[in-house]
Each structure stands twice: as C-alpha cells, then as structure tokens.
Amino acid sequence: MTFRILSALALSLSLWTPTAGATVLAGTSQNTPLPFHQFNTFAQIGVQTNGNRAEMGFLFTVPSNGPDYFLDSLIVPLRSITDDNTVRFSLYDQDPNFLRPGSVLEHSEMFIGEVYTYSLRTFLFSGNTKLEAGRNYFLIGSITDPTSQGIQQIDWAGSSPAATVQQFYRVTPPGGWNTITNSNGPAYQINATEGESSPVPEPNMFPLLTAGVFALVVGKGLRRRRNRVF
Numbered sequence: 001m002t003f004r005i006l007s008a009l010a011l012s013l014s015l016w017t018p019t020a021g022a023t024v025l026a027g028t029s030q031n032t033p034l035p036f037h038q039f040n041t042f043a044q045i046g047v048q049t050n051g052n053r054a055e056m057g058f059l060f061t062v063p064s065n066g067p068d069y070f071l072d073s074l075i076v077p078l079r080s081i082t083d084d085n086t087v088r089f090s091l092y093d094q095d096p097n098f099l100r101p102g103s104v105l106e107h108s109e110m111f112i113g114e115v116y117t118y119s120l121r122t123f124l125f126s127g128n129t130k131l132e133a134g135r136n137y138f139l140i141g142s143i144t145d146p147t148s149q150g151i152q153q154i155d156w157a158g159s160s161p162a163a164t165v166q167q168f169y170r171v172t173p174p175g176g177w178n179t180i181t182n183s184n185g186p187a188y189q190i191n192a193t194e195g196e197s198s199p200v201p202e203p204n205m206f207p208l209l210t211a212g213v214f215a216l217v218v219g220k221g222l223r224r225r226r227n228r229v230f
Helices: 002-014 203-226
Strands: 022-027 036-047 053-061 069-080 085-094 101-112 119-124 136-143 152-159 165-172 178-182 189-194
Touching: 022 053, 022 069, 036 136, 069 085, 069 101, 085 152, 101 119, 101 136, 136 152
Parallel strands: none
Antiparallel strands: 022 189, 036 053, 036 152, 053 136, 053 165, 069 119, 069 152, 069 189, 085 101, 085 136, 165 178
C-alpha cells in the first residue's frame, strides 16, 4: 500500500517540472546577438611599455527580487590590434568594506589573433559559481600572456544603443582600483542559469495528488471487504 501511494505521488510530481535555462542576467542590451558600435572604442585592456598590465571591466548587480544564478558566459565585442594575445576575464565578488572588486571567484581565457575588426567573443565559465541575489559582482579583463614586448592593446567596442556602464580599472603593479561611469560604456552581455530550488507542486496539482491518494486508500478498503469471509 505504502509503495503504491509513493509511486502515485512520484508520477504526479513528474508531471510538474520547474522551468530553467540560461538567461541574459545583465548587459547593455537584452537582444541577441549582442549589438555593439563597430566604430567606437570605449575601453582598452593592455600591457604598457614597462610591462605593467592595464585591466578593465565593469560592475553588475544580481536583482534582489529574484533567485540566485550560476554564471555561464560573458559575451563582449573585442579586437586585438597590436598582436596575438590571450585575454582573461576574472569574476570578482565585492570587497567587504568598499564598492570595488574583492576576491577572484573564477576566470575564463581566450586566445585572440591580431585583427582590426570587432567580433563578439564568448568567454565560457564553469557554471558552478553562484551569483547571489542582491549582491554586486565584477568582471575584469586583462592580457595574461603577451606574445611580444612593448605596447599590447585589446580594444572593447561600445554599446549600441548607448548604455550606462560603471567601469572599474587598475594598472598592476602597483594596483589600486579606479572607477568611472560611462554613459556609452563598453558592450557586454552576461548569461546565467537560474539556481534550482526544491520542486514544489503548483497549487492546482494538490487536488490531483489528494485525489490519487484517496483513490488508492478507498480501493484498498473495497478489496478488503470483497475478500472478507463471514
């Protein structure tokens, strides 16, 4: 009896499945593919003549009135105009005391050959890093392995139409974060998957479950009466 009731419950629950899948969590546009301004450069990632690295990125906030997410990918329009270079985007949480990048949570790298035309680049992440609702995060780009000495430069195209982006940048060494809010900032799009929660049947499923259990109980009682010997 118990086994049959549990089986009926499992079958009923299988009819209800939560909706999930990657979504555009944040960005300068919700449209896909990501629109950008082919002839306007609004950010640079690079290496200076003395070997210092110029890192550039932006702040984004996970909506507080929704679920947690898991980071899937970052899409940005880039070009490498000085040489072939490996570009890394690092995901940071927020410093506990200031509005600036704190600790690196994970990163994604891509090799970009020398080219003078912008292309959309998709940086793939593990999908295991949780982005908590209501919290600030940062995605910061850098050149990790310059192929030659001297100035190295990765250009980052601007948003189209114009979108306000709070940018964060630093030069390492010596380090130290700076920020600027650009009304026509670099284009970007973050894709993430909504965090799964324990499946809860929708309200209209409870009558179905109740009816199923009731039918099993009544059916068991009737069989007992039919088999009773007087």
